Amino acid sequence: MDPTQPIVELVDVTRVYRQGSVDVHALRGITLQLLPGEFTALCGPSGSGKTTALNLVGALDRATSGTVRLEGRDLGTLTRRQLSILRRDRIGFVFQAYNLLPVLTAYENAEIVMAVQGVEPARRRARVMELLERVGLKGLEDRRPTELSGGQQQRVAIARAIAAGPAVVLADEPTANVDSETAENLLGLMEELNVKHGVTFLFSTHDPRVMARAKRLVKLVDGRVASDERR
Amino acid sequence: MRTFQLAWRNIWRNRRRTLVTVGAMTIALVCTTLYGAMVQGYLATLERDALDAEMGVAQVFAPGYQERPSIYAVIPDADALVARLDAAGMTACARLLGGGLVAAGESSAGAQFRGIDVQRDAAVLVVSRGVVDGAWLDEADPAGVVLGRRLAHTLGVKPGDELVLLSQATDGSIANQLATVRGVLASVGEATDRAGVFLTARAFREFFALEQGAHQVIVKRPDVVDLPALEARITAAAPGQQVLTWRRLMPTVATMIDSVRGLVAFMFFIVNVAIAIVILNAMLMAVFERIREFGILKALGVGPLEVLRLIYAESLFQVVIALGASLVLETPLLVLLSARGLDMSSLAGVSAVGITMASRWYAVVGVSTFTGPAAMMFFVVAAAVLYPAAKAAVIDPVEAMRHA
Known part of the structure; x- marks a missing residue:
C-alpha cells in the first residue's frame, strides 16, 4: 500500500435527500482525502452530515453529485453487486448500536464477514481467535450478544470489522452507547489497532474523548468541511 | 456464510x-x-x-361388431388369437355373444347370452366368483345357466328352476332349448344384472349352431397398466381385428x-x-x-x-x-x-x-x-x-x- 495514495477520497460531494416535498442538503460539496493509517474523526453537531459522509464512504449510499473513491475506485460507477463485494472485502463497520446478530455467538459474529468471503474454516478460526484475544474477549467466544455487556459487544463488532483485513474501518459513534470507562477502553483498543497494526479508522462522533484522541479532526457544519486539523 | x-x-x-x-x-x-x-x-x-368383472383391460372384436352386433360377426381364429396374446405375455379369453329371450313360466325377458370357456374365463375375469345363490357354470352340466340378479328376479327363478331359451340360430332356424338355473350372480354391473345369461361355450355353440370363431376376446387387466403400449401390443397380435381399450368401451x-x-x-x-x-x-x-x-x-x-x-x-x-x-x-x-x-x-x-x-x-x-x-x-x-x-x-x- 502506497502511504501517499489516499484510501478514501471525496471530491466536491453533495447528497440531497427528498423528505416529502422538501430537499434536504445533507452534504454540500465536501472534499476530503484519507491516507492509509490515519485515525480520523468527523465531528460536528447533529445534522451536520457526519453519518451521511460515512455512509457514502462505506458504499451504503450514493452521492447526488461529486466523486467518492475508495482505493482509487469511483463508487458511483459500481453496480450494487460490486458495492456489496467492496463492502465485504475492503470496508469494516463499527456501528453505534453494535449491530451484532443475536442468534450468533461472539465467535460467529466476528467471523461472519470471513465466512461470507468463503475463507476456509481453519484460517477463519485462527484469525478470529487471535482477534478476540486481541480485543480482550478470550474465553467469551461462545457467548451470545445478550450475554455480553455493551462494551464487550462493541469489542466483538470491532473484531468483526477488522477480521477480513479491510482498507478502512468506519465507526459511527462507536462510544455513544457505552459508559466512560468502557469508551476509554474501546478507544484505547482502536488506537492500538491503528498504531500497532496500521488499521485506518474514520469515526463520526461528537464525543469529546474521541475527538481528543483522533490524530486528525475534520469538523463538518451544515454539510460542509468547516475545519480539517492534523495533530 | x-x-x-x-x-x-x-x-x-x-x-x-x-x-x-x-x-x-x-x-x-x-x-x-x-x-x-x-x-x-x-x-x-x-x-x-x-x-375385472367382465371388461378386462381391452377387448378384441371382428370389424364392425361394436357398431352393429351380429351373431355372424366373429373373430374366425379366436383360439389362435388367445394363444398369440398369451405368448405376448398377456392373459385372454374368448367369449360368444348373442341376443334372445328367456322365459320361465308366465314371465319372459330379453337376454344377452354369453358362452364362455369356464376355466379360461375364470383366469381372466372374476364374474364367476360373484355367484350368491347356487353355483357357477360347469362343463359337465351343459344345460346349466347362470343369471344376472335382476333377470332372475324378473323371471322369479332360483337355482334348480327350469328356463326356456329362445333365439335365432346362425342357420336361420329358431333356436330354443330348455335350461336349468345353476346360479344367480350378485350385482356385477347394469347390463349383466338386467339381461346376463351365462352358459358354457359348448352349449352356446349348440344353441346358436355356431361351429367356429368367437365374438369377443377379453384381455386381463395387468397389475401395471400402460394402456397405449398395451393397445399397441394387442393390435399387433390381432391384425385385421378391432381393438378397443376399456376407456373407449366405458367412456363414462x-x-x-x-x-x-x-x-x-x-x-x-x-x-x-x-x-x-x-x-x-x-x-x-x-x-x-x-x-x-x-x-x-x-x-x-x-x-x-x-x-x-x-x-x-x-x-x-x-x-x-x-x-x-x-x-x-x-x-x-x-x-x-x-x-x-x-x-x-x-x-x-x-x-x-x-x-x-x-x-x-x-x-x-x-x-x-x-x-x-x-x-x-x-x-x-x-x-x-x-x-x-x-x-x-x-x-x-x-x-x-x-x-x-
Whole structure:
C-alpha cells in the first residue's frame, strides 16, 4: 500500500435527500482525502452530515453529485453487486448500536464477514481467535450478544470489522452507547489497532474523548468541511 | 456464510410462530396424503371393479361388431388369437355373444347370452366368483345357466328352476332349448344384472349352431397398466381385428375417473393455497421483525442471493420438520386404512355408471402417496416465501438499519 495514495477520497460531494416535498442538503460539496493509517474523526453537531459522509464512504449510499473513491475506485460507477463485494472485502463497520446478530455467538459474529468471503474454516478460526484475544474477549467466544455487556459487544463488532483485513474501518459513534470507562477502553483498543497494526479508522462522533484522541479532526457544519486539523 | 446454522437458529427465535406454521404445514400434509391415498384407493377399486368383472383391460372384436352386433360377426381364429396374446405375455379369453329371450313360466325377458370357456374365463375375469345363490357354470352340466340378479328376479327363478331359451340360430332356424338355473350372480354391473345369461361355450355353440370363431376376446387387466403400449401390443397380435381399450368401451367411467382425479388436484390446490397464505403471513412477519438484521447483513457485504438463500433455508427447515411430523402422524392411519379400509357397506351393491360399489373402501399407498403432497408443499412454500425473501434480499441497508 502506497502511504501517499489516499484510501478514501471525496471530491466536491453533495447528497440531497427528498423528505416529502422538501430537499434536504445533507452534504454540500465536501472534499476530503484519507491516507492509509490515519485515525480520523468527523465531528460536528447533529445534522451536520457526519453519518451521511460515512455512509457514502462505506458504499451504503450514493452521492447526488461529486466523486467518492475508495482505493482509487469511483463508487458511483459500481453496480450494487460490486458495492456489496467492496463492502465485504475492503470496508469494516463499527456501528453505534453494535449491530451484532443475536442468534450468533461472539465467535460467529466476528467471523461472519470471513465466512461470507468463503475463507476456509481453519484460517477463519485462527484469525478470529487471535482477534478476540486481541480485543480482550478470550474465553467469551461462545457467548451470545445478550450475554455480553455493551462494551464487550462493541469489542466483538470491532473484531468483526477488522477480521477480513479491510482498507478502512468506519465507526459511527462507536462510544455513544457505552459508559466512560468502557469508551476509554474501546478507544484505547482502536488506537492500538491503528498504531500497532496500521488499521485506518474514520469515526463520526461528537464525543469529546474521541475527538481528543483522533490524530486528525475534520469538523463538518451544515454539510460542509468547516475545519480539517492534523495533530 | 453459515446459512443453515443461522436459518436453524432463526426459526426458533419465535417458537410459537414456527410451531403454528409447522403445525399448519403438518395438518395440510396429513390431510392431503390421507385424502390422496383414499381417493387413489377409491379409483383403484372403481377401476378394478369395472374391469375385472367382465371388461378386462381391452377387448378384441371382428370389424364392425361394436357398431352393429351380429351373431355372424366373429373373430374366425379366436383360439389362435388367445394363444398369440398369451405368448405376448398377456392373459385372454374368448367369449360368444348373442341376443334372445328367456322365459320361465308366465314371465319372459330379453337376454344377452354369453358362452364362455369356464376355466379360461375364470383366469381372466372374476364374474364367476360373484355367484350368491347356487353355483357357477360347469362343463359337465351343459344345460346349466347362470343369471344376472335382476333377470332372475324378473323371471322369479332360483337355482334348480327350469328356463326356456329362445333365439335365432346362425342357420336361420329358431333356436330354443330348455335350461336349468345353476346360479344367480350378485350385482356385477347394469347390463349383466338386467339381461346376463351365462352358459358354457359348448352349449352356446349348440344353441346358436355356431361351429367356429368367437365374438369377443377379453384381455386381463395387468397389475401395471400402460394402456397405449398395451393397445399397441394387442393390435399387433390381432391384425385385421378391432381393438378397443376399456376407456373407449366405458367412456363414462373413464371420464368419471378423470373427473375424480381433477377434483383431487383441485382439493390439493385449495388446501395448499390456504397453507401458502399462512406461510406468506408468517414469513412476512419474520422478515419485517428482522429488517434491521437484514440491513446489517447487507451492510457487511452479504449479497441478495445469500439473503434469499437464508430465508429459503428457514422455510426448508420448517417444511422438513412438518414432513417428519406428518409421516409420524399419517403412517399408522395409512396402515390401518390400507389394511382394514373404510366400511362402505351402506353403498355396497349400488350401481353407478354401470359399476357396482364395493363394500369396503381401502387406501392405496405408494411412493407417490408421500412424494405428491411433499412436492406440492415444497412448491407452495417456495412460491409463498418468494415475496418476503425478495423483499429482504433487495432491502436498502441504510434504511433497514434505521428500524428499531
